[in-house]
Amino acid sequence: MTLVDSLRIALAALRANLLRSILTTLGIVIGVASVIVLVAVGSGARSGVEKQIASLGSNMLVVFSGSSRVMGRAAGAGTQLPLSEGDLAAIRDKVSGVTAISGQLNGSGPVVYGNTNWTTTLSGAHPGYTTVRDWPVTSGRELTAQDVRSTAKVAVIGQTVATQLFAGDDPVGATIRVKNTPFLVVGVLAPKGSSNFGRDQDDIVLMPMTTARNQIVGKSQVQADQVGQIYVKFDESTDLKEAEEEIESLMRQRRRILPGAEDNFNVRNLAEFMKARTEVLSTMTYLLAATSLISLIVGGIGIMNIMLVSVTERTREIGLRMAVGGRKRDIMRQFLVEAVSLCLLGGVIGTVLGVIGSVLVASAADWPVLIDPSVIALALAAAGITGIVFGFFPARRAAALNPIEALRSE
Amino acid sequence: MSTSKQQSAVAASGAPATLQPLISASNLTKVYTMGEQTVRALDGVSLEIAEGDFVAIMGASGSGKSTMMNLIGALDQPTSGTLKIDGRDVATMGSDELADLRNRSIGFVFQQFNLLARTPALRQVMLPLLYAHPRPENIEEMARARLVAVGLGDRLDHHPRQLSGGQQQRVAIARALVNNPKILLADEPTGALDTKTSEEIMALFTELNRQGITVILVTHEPDIATYARRQITFRDGHIVDDERRDHARDPQREAAQ
Ligand SMILES: Nc1ncnc2c1ncn2[C@@H]1O[C@H](COP(=O)(O)OP(=O)(O)OP(=O)(O)O)[C@@H](O)[C@H]1O
Ligand SMILES: [Mg+2]
Numbered sequence: 001m002t003l004v005d006s007l008r009i010a011l012a013a014l015r016a017n018l019l020r021s022i023l024t025t026l027g028i029v030i031g032v033a034s035v036i037v038l039v040a041v042g043s044g045a046r047s048g049v050e051k052q053i054a055s056l057g058s059n060m061l062v063v064f065s066g067s068s069r070v071m072g073r074a075a076g077a078g079t080q081l082p083l084s085e086g087d088l089a090a091i092r093d094k095v096s097g098v099t100a101i102s103g104q105l106n107g108s109g110p111v112v113y114g115n116t117n118w119t120t121t122l123s124g125a126h127p128g129y130t131t132v133r134d135w136p137v138t139s140g141r142e143l144t145a146q147d148v149r150s151t152a153k154v155a156v157i158g159q160t161v162a163t164q165l166f167a168g169d170d171p172v173g174a175t176i177r178v179k180n181t182p183f184l185v186v187g188v189l190a191p192k193g194s195s196n197f198g199r200d201q202d203d204i205v206l207m208p209m210t211t212a213r214n215q216i217v218g219k220s221q222v223q224a225d226q227v228g229q230i231y232v233k234f235d236e237s238t239d240l241k242e243a244e245e246e247i248e249s250l251m252r253q254r255r256r257i258l259p260g261a262e263d264n265f266n267v268r269n270l271a272e273f274m275k276a277r278t279e280v281l282s283t284m285t286y287l288l289a290a291t292s293l294i295s296l297i298v299g300g301i302g303i304m305n306i307m308l309v310s311v312t313e314r315t316r317e318i319g320l321r322m323a324v325g326g327r328k329r330d331i332m333r334q335f336l337v338e339a340v341s342l343c344l345l346g347g348v349i350g351t352v353l354g355v356i357g358s359v360l361v362a363s364a365a366d367w368p369v370l371i372d373p374s375v376i377a378l379a380l381a382a383a384g385i386t387g388i389v390f391g392f393f394p395a396r397r398a399a400a401l402n403p404i405e406a407l408r409s410e
Numbered sequence: 411m412s413t414s415k416q417q418s419a420v421a422a423s424g425a426p427a428t429l430q431p432l433i434s435a436s437n438l439t440k441v442y443t444m445g446e447q448t449v450r451a452l453d454g455v456s457l458e459i460a461e462g463d464f465v466a467i468m469g470a471s472g473s474g475k476s477t478m479m480n481l482i483g484a485l486d487q488p489t490s491g492t493l494k495i496d497g498r499d500v501a502t503m504g505s506d507e508l509a510d511l512r513n514r515s516i517g518f519v520f521q522q523f524n525l526l527a528r529t530p531a532l533r534q535v536m537l538p539l540l541y542a543h544p545r546p547e548n549i550e551e552m553a554r555a556r557l558v559a560v561g562l563g564d565r566l567d568h569h570p571r572q573l574s575g576g577q578q579q580r581v582a583i584a585r586a587l588v589n590n591p592k593i594l595l596a597d598e599p600t601g602a603l604d605t606k607t608s609e610e611i612m613a614l615f616t617e618l619n620r621q622g623i624t625v626i627l628v629t630h631e632p633d634i635a636t637y638a639r640r641q642i643t644f645r646d647g648h649i650v651d652d653e654r655r656d657h658a659r660d661p662q663r664e665a666a667q
Contacts, residue, residue, distance in 0.1 A: 001545070320537075324541060325541035402486075407485070
């Protein structure tokens with residue numbers, strides 16, 4: 001008896017009790033489907049976070065004003081000492097390995113082009129900004145040192161602003177009004193996607209730091225040389241841990257913070273911070289997936305139960321097969337193949353449902369999902385193994401039947 | 411009417427004394443134990459059957475006929491005594507060897523046909539070939555040829571439920587024969603059939619026996635037994651009569667008259 005013969009017999013037997021077969025395999029279906037959905041959603045979320053890490057810019061530290069202690073005394077904005085052009089220059093000149101540096105001073109307000117009005121983030125930046133953030137322009141040019149020196153009314157706009165205001169037209173060379181001041185659009189940024197907190201990073205208008213400080217964010221609210229937060233990019237060979245310490249000691253020195261006193265600024269490696277989140281996410285995903293494997297075990301017990309019923313029902317058939325020359329191992333294999341086929345059938349249905357489910361989650365919750373073929377292979381393998389494990393006992397029972405007693409049974 | 415008569419019967423069949431009998435049983439017993447109770451289904455049976463013979467086994471219900479058939483068919487093992495089939499002692503054979511013996515040398519026909527439900531005739535007949543070692547290449551053609559030979563060439567795709575009792579028994583006979591066994595064992599093969607159909611089935615057996623197959627059948631009907639050349643009668647697990655008739659019924663000759 002070849003494997004094909006066994007398979008044909010098994011499939012015929014399953015088809016003969018189609019409804020029962022499907023109900024029996026439901027546990028496997030649910031197990032496999034939930035593993036696939038969970039892993040797809042989990043790894044989708046992880047790849048989303050990874051993309052955000054990449055979108056932050058590589059080899060980068062961010063310096064914020066204020067303490068890292070959210071609940072501490074530094075929580076009030078008024079007590080913060082803002083970062084200044086002097087801080088920026090000091091970091092650029094004294095910390096080793098700096099390849100690019102830029103402040104980012106954020107405000108918000110309406111931007112108008114023709115009849116179209118769009119409220120967006122208005123950010124002052126230095127020429128190094130696009131390098132630090134790994135965020136090139138797709139058309140036009142970047143901000144230059146000359147722009148900053150001359151407080152030029154020029155803007156580099158993000159993709160969202162470009163589509164909202166220009167609807168397909170080339171924005172470069174156009175004049176937009178930012179808080180009622182005319183600005184010349186000199187460049188358009190490449191698309192960057194959503195940030196860590198779900199904010200659309202492409203919804204932005206960049207302008208020279210000086211212009212932003214004087215005209216846009218509002219003189220009254222900012223100090224004369226305030227730069228917001230400072231992004232610092234390092235060359236590949238720089239150890240970011242050491243760079244972080246260097247910046248810290250430099251800043252403490254500049255701010256005359258006594259030994260033992262707390263920093264009133266903080267230096268963060270955002271990529272590290274988010275990587276930690278990714279790891280938590282992976283652990284969660286695999287933990288959940290492992291939990292849903294339990295339903296495979298429950299499903300396997302259901303399979304075993306039905307296979308035992310099937311062996312009892314088909315005792316006479318087993319006797320006949322033995323009478324015409326079936327060996328014990330032929331009978332054993334027939335029932336094992338049947339159990340495995342049943343589980344794989346459930347696995348295939350579960351895979352289809354799992355993929356559909358993942359796609360539904362993706363579109364309904366606007367959550368990125370990632371279907372990994374190796375997870376499908378793994379889930380199917382787990383289903384197959386369930387069939388072998390839980391089919392073994394019934395199959396052995398069938399093979400152990402005495403031919404004459406089997407033939408006589410009713 | 412004793413077992414000694416059996417010896418003379420074998421001699422009368424003209425088999426050379428040197429030729430080994432196809433089946434030889436000596437002092438076979440089969441004891442069933444059910445709790446306290448023991449049933450001696452066979453109680454010291456000795457018997458030889460030559461190749462090419464046509465034997466009818468008769469006897470009252472419970473006399474041990476089926477038990478004997480199951481032993482000859484290697485479906486069951488005796489409690490004591492020796493049984494040689496085709497020269498081999500079944501007690502020395504493992505379960506795989508017994509399975510192969512059943513597959514290669516023995517064809518069974520049952521009173522209740524024992525066909526697989528929802529399975530077309532062709533597949534039923536292919537079944538023993540699936541278990542053959544080595545597995546033949548052209549099992550479908552072999553099965554089809556057998557069905558044609560039993561007159562069911564136009565019923566290849568019929569399921570048991572779509573066949574009459576006689577047709578079902580023909581499918582079972584085709585299945586029993588598909589591996590070219592030496593021995594055809596039939597336990598009350600006409601028990602579930604009407605007289606006319608029974609006669610057709612017996613004509614088929616007679617023809618198969620003419621082709622050289624050793625036929626052993628159990629029957630309660632004296633009419634049916636008359637097709638056989640040798641009649642063995644069981645009572646309480648013993649052989650009480652073993653007769654050879656010179657003029658077995660021959661359906662071909664009857665048809666010619
Ligand atoms: N599996 C078994 N367990 C216990 N006793 C059994 C078993 N099989 C047969 N017997 C007993 O052995 C004896 C012989 O049974 P067997 O089936 O050989 O009779 P038989 O001659 O074929 O009868 P029938 O003509 O009714 O078919 C009977 O008394 C029966 O009850
Ligand atoms: Mg009987």
